[in-house]
Amino acid sequence: MEKRLIKKDALAGIPKKIRENFTVFAPVKVEDNVVFKELEPQEEPLVGHYQNTKNAPKGVFFPRTEVMMRYVRTPKGVQLKGIEMAAADAVLFGVRPCDARSFALLDLLFDQEKYKDPYYIAKREKATVVTLACARVPYRTCFCTSVEGGPLDGKGSDVLITDLGTDFLVEFLTPKGEKLGSYFEGTPASEEAEKKKEEVKQKAEGEIVSHIPAREIKPILDVNFDHPFWDTIHKKCLACGTCTYLCPTCHCFDISDEMKYDDGRRLRNWDSCMYPLFTKETSGHNPRPTQKERWRQRTMHKFKYYVDNFNAIACVGCGRCVMYCPVNIDIRKIVEDISKLQ
Amino acid sequence: MENPYVPYPVEVIKIVTEVDTKDIKTFRLAFVNKEDEEKFKYLPGQFAELSLFGKGESPIGIASSPTNPGYVEFTVQKAGVVTTALHEMEEGTIMGIRGPLGNSWPLEYLEGKNVVVVGGGFAFTTLRSLTQYMIHEDNRKKYGKITVIYGARTPGLLIYKDELAAWSKRDDLELHVTVDKGDENWKGKEGFVPTVCKEVAPSADNAVAVICGPPIMIRFTLPVFFELGFSKENIYTSLEMRMKCGIGKCGRCNVGSKYVCKDGPVFSLAELDRLTPEY
Numbered sequence A: 001m002e003k004r005l006i007k008k009d010a011l012a013g014i015p016k017k018i019r020e021n022f023t024v025f026a027p028v029k030v031e032d033n034v035v036f037k038e039l040e041p042q043e044e045p046l047v048g049h050y051q052n053t054k055n056a057p058k059g060v061f062f063p064r065t066e067v068m069m070r071y072v073r074t075p076k077g078v079q080l081k082g083i084e085m086a087a088a089d090a091v092l093f094g095v096r097p098c099d100a101r102s103f104a105l106l107d108l109l110f111d112q113e114k115y116k117d118p119y120y121i122a123k124r125e126k127a128t129v130v131t132l133a134c135a136r137v138p139y140r141t142c143f144c145t146s147v148e149g150g151p152l153d154g155k156g157s158d159v160l161i162t163d164l165g166t167d168f169l170v171e172f173l174t175p176k177g178e179k180l181g182s183y184f185e186g187t188p189a190s191e192e193a194e195k196k197k198e199e200v201k202q203k204a205e206g207e208i209v210s211h212i213p214a215r216e217i218k219p220i221l222d223v224n225f226d227h228p229f230w231d232t233i234h235k236k237c238l239a240c241g242t243c244t245y246l247c248p249t250c251h252c253f254d255i256s257d258e259m260k261y262d263d264g265r266r267l268r269n270w271d272s273c274m275y276p277l278f279t280k281e282t283s284g285h286n287p288r289p290t291q292k293e294r295w296r297q298r299t300m301h302k303f304k305y306y307v308d309n310f311n312a313i314a315c316v317g318c319g320r321c322v323m324y325c326p327v328n329i330d331i332r333k334i335v336e337d338i339s340k341l342q
Numbered sequence B: 001m002e003n004p005y006v007p008y009p010v011e012v013i014k015i016v017t018e019v020d021t022k023d024i025k026t027f028r029l030a031f032v033n034k035e036d037e038e039k040f041k042y043l044p045g046q047f048a049e050l051s052l053f054g055k056g057e058s059p060i061g062i063a064s065s066p067t068n069p070g071y072v073e074f075t076v077q078k079a080g081v082v083t084t085a086l087h088e089m090e091e092g093t094i095m096g097i098r099g100p101l102g103n104s105w106p107l108e109y110l111e112g113k114n115v116v117v118v119g120g121g122f123a124f125t126t127l128r129s130l131t132q133y134m135i136h137e138d139n140r141k142k143y144g145k146i147t148v149i150y151g152a153r154t155p156g157l158l159i160y161k162d163e164l165a166a167w168s169k170r171d172d173l174e175l176h177v178t179v180d181k182g183d184e185n186w187k188g189k190e191g192f193v194p195t196v197c198k199e200v201a202p203s204a205d206n207a208v209a210v211i212c213g214p215p216i217m218i219r220f221t222l223p224v225f226f227e228l229g230f231s232k233e234n235i236y237t238s239l240e241m242r243m244k245c246g247i248g249k250c251g252r253c254n255v256g257s258k259y260v261c262k263d264g265p266v267f268s269l270a271e272l273d274r275l276t277p278e279y
Ligand SMILES: Cc1cc2nc3c(=O)[nH]c(=O)nc-3n(C[C@H](O)[C@H](O)[C@H](O)COP(=O)(O)OP(=O)(O)OC[C@H]3O[C@@H](n4cnc5c(N)ncnc54)[C@H](O)[C@@H]3O)c2cc1C
Pocket: A280, A281, A282, A283, B047, B056, B057, B058, B059, B060, B061, B062, B075, B076, B077, B078, B079, B080, B081, B082, B083, B084, B125, B239, B240, B241, B242, B243, B244, B265
């Protein structure tokens, strides 16, 4: 695995250079938000000067809305016209380590042994993830170190860039990452740089102020599906779905059909376990009739079911749901409270 | 890469209205491309997504048996958007199916055992598939005694009437058909399924019960089987949850950490006990 040092002022030009040959997705300031989006020719990517994007970059591989196939009406019924699976050679530039980790978690689900999701995999395979480590921890709500990640963690990344103060350390973690080597002109990194990185890591991890007992609650969740605790968290929840739509690991979707005159398309759209209709059956029966069951599902899915199925926690500690919930429901507190249940 | 979301084109070759209320029909579908039939290798207990472009998809249990090749059958109750559109279809229409999905009835486990099949209402569909499969001449000797207990609210609501008549003439299958309430022409049994199960009292010795029906029927039937000595390991049922993808991705149909679409829909009661009671 190759490591290189590059000059600090060189970084800003790199995504634009990559853009000559790839579709680039990067953090861009749009009005008063920083969003992760496709970089347009006139746009300046933010490199280094941002905390994290409001939306999770998972949308590059698993878009909010995506056409799966198109069809057309014929005298014998409506028939398939074509399958939509556009995937460009893409570079995601400036992903944060927590969000890069979410790709590795989503791979576990969408790229299983049996039943592969071709829409996700096609885009994921053609993309290279260039991550900008959090040498300075962006928010007080960050808790990546509690969920097996870290501010300098490279899981899910192909290239990892770390600000060492004087220079950037660029680590090419995968063969895919190495292919971008020519865009990063610099000098081979010495052991000195390695030591420096370790210092930056210690310092960054020390800056994290939120800690949750994420693994520890698994055995408690295993035996407390019916605990009265579940009556205490959902009451102010508006079922707005913000927490799930911003979450880098939430993957639930709906499939729907749209037809105009003789042409139609089948789409998939993000959906949310926070919505009452999510599990409601045609008969009217709903196995999760109130917000209580839905919040229990959300908690269980992240901290128990995903662990049961994949031995991984389906939360990367980005803190988005904590920051943007309109009624301040805080997953950190929920996990903390669960750890104290009898 | 295979795309599990793309349905195989099928032609509706036969439609049978099963009940006098006309809201339950059986659709016989034939693959437009022969090689798709090869790929759609299924077992009793599995289901498929019936796909109507422009309307949507519905998960429906497979009502036919692989021992009858050349077509697949589904028995569908008219309920919402997709199932209503299905009911309006005519023979000759081309539609789609996606699958086969899910696990199956525990066919290997049933081998060498006596099998008690209990069905209520139109939930009899995959049990019909199972029964057809077991009584097929290639398979019959693999199973011990086969008892089928099937009930509906009225005689007009019994599905697969011709087939029931044919089964009643066989001597390698014990059939009990019952209705909650008969009419002037009804000469058969009257009584609820749980009561009939009690009367028939199948022996639990080396036996497995496979039960499907409305929740209320299941609730009253299970105690009868416990009383007869059936253990939770030897009672199987099939779950329903709202579904979309059918392949464990869309996150909609989980009961605890299991996805009904992928890990089910068939579970033994012992397995269900280990899951959360959220279905
Ligand atoms: C494994 C399995 C086997 C089934 N077998 C049969 C069968 O043999 N015959 C039969 O008539 N019905 C069966 N059902 C129920 C059937 O799937 C629903 O009645 C049907 O999906 C309703 O769709 P709709 O479009 O008509 O209704 P709408 O209310 O318009 O449906 C909206 C969508 O919600 C989903 N949905 C709604 N209710 C259910 C439900 N109970 N289960 C699953 N998805 C649902 C579907 O994706 C559907 O397209 C089965 C369900 C499951 C899960």
